[in-house]
Amino acid sequence: MAGPAGAETVSLQQLPDSPTDRTRLRSNCVPAHRPNGGYMPEKETRERAERDKQEGKSPSTQAGEFIREEMHHIREGKHGASSPQQAIAIGLSKARRAGVKLAPPKRGRSSGRVRKQAQRDLAKGRSRSHRTSRTRSRATSNALKRKPRGTASRSALSLQARSAARRRGRASRHGAAMKAVRTKGKSGLRRAGQKAARTRARRAA
Secondary structure (H helix, E strand, C coil), rough: CCCCCCCCCCCCCCCCCCCCCCCCCCCCCCCEECCCCCCCCCCCHHHHHHHHHCCCCCCCHHHHHHHHHHHHHHHHHCCCCCCHHHHHHHHHHHHHCCCCCCCCCCEEEEEEHHHHHHHHHHHHHHHHCCCCHHHHHHHHHHHCCCCCCCHHCHHHHHHHHHHHHHHHHHHHHHHHHHHHHHHHHHHHHHHHHHHHHHHHHHHHH
16 A cells, blocks of 8 residues: 555455454554564464465565554554555564565556665564663654554545555456466455455445
8 A cells, every 4th residue: 555655555345355353653563562562463463474374475465464453452442543555564564573574566556765664564573572672662652652543444445445456457357367367266256256255235224
């Protein structure tokens, strides 16, 4: 997704179907807060991403688990985001720092600043050291808490998904659909079909 500062482009339609119970910032990405001042994804999210990897799903699908976690955090009131694009950027950063091998955006699709931050996040994911500045973590957390919560609403995410799909073009959307057929499996396809049917029925009502 492309945010105000040239944030990375990702479609919410690429997010996994499985549900979960669950600033202009310097890095444009802030993981979930830990009591000791650091940031890291929840254990459940890491396990879902690892399961996606074992099933042969793409890095973008694995990263979708971290984006989903961010959306739930915003809806639960843990923090906010200035836009859906920023919330997605936060999730992508968490994914890369957690070890998901999601390549940085290509030149021309995002700003140099965003690409460099993605490269730093990937390097962090490969590193064994994950020390975090408590002062920076606290400042980042406070900044996010002042952001609006409506950026993770269903209507906001729906607008973002349609906008991203239009930018991708028909060929790209078709390729993604064909890949989903190969990777979702029978049960995944059945759930996706049922979800699509519910959506069509709701819009027709």
